[in-house]
Amino acid sequence: MDEDKLKEECGVMGVYSKVQNVSHMIYYGLYALQHRGQESAGIAVSKDSKIDCYKDMGLVSQVFSDKNKLERLEGNIGVGHVRYSTTGESLAVNAQPLIVKCKNGEMALVHNGNIVNAGSIRKILESEGVSFQTTNDSEVMANMIARYYKDDIEKAIKGVMEIVKGSYALIIMTEDKLIGVRDNQGIRPLCLGKTDDGYVLSSESCGLDAIGAELVRDIEPGEIVIIDKNGIRSIFNDKWNRKKLCIFEIIYFARPDSIIDGINVYSARKEAGKILSSEYPVDADVVISVPDSGTPAAIGYAEESGIPYSIGLIKNRYIGRTFISPNQKAREKGVEIKLNVIKENIEGKRVVLVDDSIVRGTTSKRIVNMLKKAGAKEVHLRVSSPSVSYPCYFGIDTPYRKYLIGANKTSDEICEMINADSLGFLSQEGLIKSTGKSDQFCSACFNGDYPMEIPREGLELDE
Ligand SMILES: O=P(O)(O)OC[C@H]1O[C@H](OP(=O)(O)OP(=O)(O)O)[C@H](O)[C@@H]1O
Ligand SMILES: NC(=O)CC[C@H](N)C(=O)O
Ligand SMILES: [Mg+2]
Numbered sequence: 001m002d003e004d005k006l007k008e009e010c011g012v013m014g015v016y017s018k019v020q021n022v023s024h025m026i027y028y029g030l031y032a033l034q035h036r037g038q039e040s041a042g043i044a045v046s047k048d049s050k051i052d053c054y055k056d057m058g059l060v061s062q063v064f065s066d067k068n069k070l071e072r073l074e075g076n077i078g079v080g081h082v083r084y085s086t087t088g089e090s091l092a093v094n095a096q097p098l099i100v101k102c103k104n105g106e107m108a109l110v111h112n113g114n115i116v117n118a119g120s121i122r123k124i125l126e127s128e129g130v131s132f133q134t135t136n137d138s139e140v141m142a143n144m145i146a147r148y149y150k151d152d153i154e155k156a157i158k159g160v161m162e163i164v165k166g167s168y169a170l171i172i173m174t175e176d177k178l179i180g181v182r183d184n185q186g187i188r189p190l191c192l193g194k195t196d197d198g199y200v201l202s203s204e205s206c207g208l209d210a211i212g213a214e215l216v217r218d219i220e221p222g223e224i225v226i227i228d229k230n231g232i233r234s235i236f237n238d239k240w241n242r243k244k245l246c247i248f249e250i251i252y253f254a255r256p257d258s259i260i261d262g263i264n265v266y267s268a269r270k271e272a273g274k275i276l277s278s279e280y281p282v283d284a285d286v287v288i289s290v291p292d293s294g295t296p297a298a299i300g301y302a303e304e305s306g307i308p309y310s311i312g313l314i315k316n317r318y319i320g321r322t323f324i325s326p327n328q329k330a331r332e333k334g335v336e337i338k339l340n341v342i343k344e345n346i347e348g349k350r351v352v353l354v355d356d357s358i359v360r361g362t363t364s365k366r367i368v369n370m371l372k373k374a375g376a377k378e379v380h381l382r383v384s385s386p387s388v389s390y391p392c393y394f395g396i397d398t399p400y401r402k403y404l405i406g407a408n409k410t411s412d413e414i415c416e417m418i419n420a421d422s423l424g425f426l427s428q429e430g431l432i433k434s435t436g437k438s439d440q441f442c443s444a445c446f447n448g449d450y451p452m453e454i455p456r457e458g459l460e461l462d463e
Pocket of ligand 2 (some may be wrong): 137
């Protein structure tokens with residue numbers, strides 16, 4: 001894993017229509033899911049037993065800037081992907097959808113998640129004569145499904161689900177079917193929507209909203225949902241379906257206008273801010289957020305504490321969500337380009353600064369100093385999640401453990417390092433409470449309690 005990356009995800013989208021071409025719908029859906037991955041984008045459609053695909057490096061709008069590329073993708077079933085790599089470099093060859101040969105011709109697959117035993121499965125498949133076009137883990141799943149696809153694809157998928165370890169929200173397209181799959185613990189999200197003439201699968205419900213589809217429900221852990229000309233049906237790989245949704249989806253990844261597993265992301269973030277205020281109250285004059293993802297929690301903190309909310313930092317909207325830079329110095333400069341202070345709102349004031357998470361500490365260190373330089377009298381940092389102390393092996397590109405500030409420093413040490421007047425992290429109990437659900441989450445980044453055993457090869461990420 002590249003030590004300079006922050007963290008993101010991948011977004012998947014699939015549309016089945018009885019009557020119309022779907023590439024435009026997938027395009028707009030991916031546009032809404034852009035925050036989940038900014039490295040590459042692609043769309044594949046199926047028509048007359050033939051799959052057409054276009055993918056490249058860049059944002060959705062850049063990859064499809066020439067609208068002819070979209071026009072040429074004709075078909076009434078389609079899948080799309082926005083990628084942030086976890087396994088396999090960030091190269092065009094690793095962009096998705098992946099197209100592989102199978103029983104009746106071809107199938108396309110898009111994947112969000114990370115397979116922790118992909119390396120050993122890959123070796124077995126290679127020894128059986130399977131050749132790979134990419135270095136990513138998603139192709140291991142695609143090739144395995146294709147290989148076991150003898151009579152029906154559902155059986156093949158079920159078989160693969162028993163062997164593959166890790167997290168996956170998959171959408172698979174064959175010549176006549178659109179299939180959604182969620183891993184046995186539902187670590188990564190996937191939801192189902194309905195249009196007038198068909199169905200949609202999307203990583204988040206904001207992808208459905210973008211194309212006017214109605215949210216029907218979330219795909220269950222271990223569920224395989226099959227959409228074809230006969231309608232929709234599901235089968236279950238019910239071996240271990242114990243829900244373990246990635247809590248970081250709720251804290252940071254997902255868009256606040258999404259609903260995931262029945263959790264309204266905006267409300268959960270706001271509630272986290274309220275709980276944070278009761279866990280770590282402070283006398284102050286103003287509450288400000290670190291935009292964008294810290295804003296709902298800051299509003300909650302202000303509401304609960306009675307301290308007025310104001311805008312203290314402006315984010316340059318032309319800078320991507322996660323600022324990726326070649327080295328730490330550039331990354332620190334990056335925070336200054338990305339965020340700037342509104343001096344009159346903080347000058348001479350005791351400021352409560354609310355962010356959703358601290359990973360390396362780059363953002364908070366820089367911002368506290370920016371605020372002090374601009375005249376803030378005191379800066380009290382409040383973080384609406386616990387301290388990130390363990391790496392993720394299931395799709396979140398958190399850095400090596402040695403770069404995780406929470407793995408190496410106590411809260412007091414972090415406070416001193418970032419030059420804040422006080423620091424408070426939301427408790428794990430407070431975080432779970434903010435979701436309004438019982439504990440059905442993977443919170444391994446905070447407590448090291450991983451949802452499955454991680455094979456030796458998976459741990460290589462942390463070496
Ligand atoms: O401690 P650090 O390593 O600096 O990482 C934590 C920061 O990164 C994320 O924001 P990001 O800039 O990725 O996106 P956002 O604009 O959506 O908040 C997160 O919201 C924190 O602000
Ligand atoms: N972030 C993701 O979900 C990435 C999917 C897949 N592991 C890849 O590297 O392409
Ligand atoms: Mg942020």
